[in-house]
Amino acid sequence: MLEEKTKIFKALSDPNRLRILKALQTKVLCVCEIRELLQLANSTVSQHLSILKEEGFILEEKAGKWINYSINPRPSDPRISSILSTLDFWIGDENVIIADKKIICCLDRKLICC
Amino acid sequence: MLEEKTKIFKALSDPNRLRILKALQTKVLCVCEIRELLQLANSTVSQHLSILKEEGFILEEKAGKWINYSINPRPSDPRISSILSTLDFWIGDENVIIADKKIICCLDRKLICC
DNA sequence: AAAGAGTTTCGTTATAAAACGAAATGTTAA
DNA sequence: TTAACATTTCGTTTTATAACGAAACTCTTT
Numbered sequence: 001m002l003e004e005k006t007k008i009f010k011a012l013s014d015p016n017r018l019r020i021l022k023a024l025q026t027k028v029l030c031v032c033e034i035r036e037l038l039q040l041a042n043s044t045v046s047q048h049l050s051i052l053k054e055e056g057f058i059l060e061e062k063a064g065k066w067i068n069y070s071i072n073p074r075p076s077d078p079r080i081s082s083i084l085s086t087l088d089f090w091i092g093d094e095n096v097i098i099a100d101k102k103i104i105c106c107l108d109r110k111l112i113c114c
Numbered sequence: 115m116l117e118e119k120t121k122i123f124k125a126l127s128d129p130n131r132l133r134i135l136k137a138l139q140t141k142v143l144c145v146c147e148i149r150e151l152l153q154l155a156n157s158t159v160s161q162h163l164s165i166l167k168e169e170g171f172i173l174e175e176k177a178g179k180w181i182n183y184s185i186n187p188r189p190s191d192p193r194i195s196s197i198l199s200t201l202d203f204w205i206g207d208e209n210v211i212i213a214d215k216k217i218i219c220c221l222d223r224k225l226i227c228c
Numbered sequence: 229a230a231a232g233a234g235t236t237t238c239g240t241t242a243t244a245a246a247a248c249g250a251a252a253t254g255t256t257a258a
Numbered sequence: 259t260t261a262a263c264a265t266t267t268c269g270t271t272t273t274a275t276a277a278c279g280a281a282a283c284t285c286t287t288t
């Protein structure tokens with residue numbers, strides 16, 4: 001079904017989901033860190049993460065109170081591997097730097113520090 | 115702007131637009147041929163074509179009464195070139211055969227002949 | 229100049245997606 | 259076991275997308 005094939009593109013059509021992928025490529029993050037990074041409601045972030053997980057872009061792992069999300073190192077779909085290994089080609093290479101407990105990121109020419 | 119970068123994925127998130135790209139890779143087509151192929155209203159096809167053209171996937175050329183659409187052979191955006199040259203990788207390789215004046219195509223396991 | 233064919237634009241409707249807050253669920257630590 | 263925190267689910271609202279038909283536009287032919 002071609003409808004099924006569009007899902008990968010749908011997952012990549014939202015700027016916040018692209019930001020999440022980018023951020024996760026620098027560091028494993030939990031929902032609350034991503035919430036701070038993107039300034040979105042918890043439930044909204046959760047929804048984006050479930051879409052990315054559903055498609056195989058990311059993995060989740062429980063760590064006590066937190067649930068850590070990370071880039072899937074071995075996606076079964078070669079298209080996902082391809083996108084993940086060439087993400088800068090598709091969406092550019094603006095910095096998303098996450099240092100220590102602080103998250104410093106440059107999104108759309110705006111520096112956000114949380 | 116990351117919002118801008120999502121446009122290429124948005125353009126590819128619709129199954130009918132993917133069918134159009136696939137069909138155009140086999141043959142130059144006018145709107146009315148694509149309409150028959152996809153069984154959509156003229157205005158709907160026109161809208162899809164304008165999105166694909168806007169993003170640089172396809173070109174249009176007037177030919178008398180008709181407007182022919184074709185795959186852009188030299189897109190300025192390398193991402194477009196990449197998608198176009200590896201389309202089967204992204205969406206599979208079901209046949210879309212266009213012979214003579216008849217269009218015979220196999221979409222989602224259904225043979226359509228117009 | 230008028231008729232006819234192909235295409236686009238416009239206005240509308242229906243469906244899908246993104247966002248939020250509140251409530252529910254699960255986990256750790258007092 | 260309760261309190262506090264992290265996350266998800268649910269219900270709702272807003273916004274975006276896909277589709278259509280009718281009307282407008284363009285080009286060709288008579």
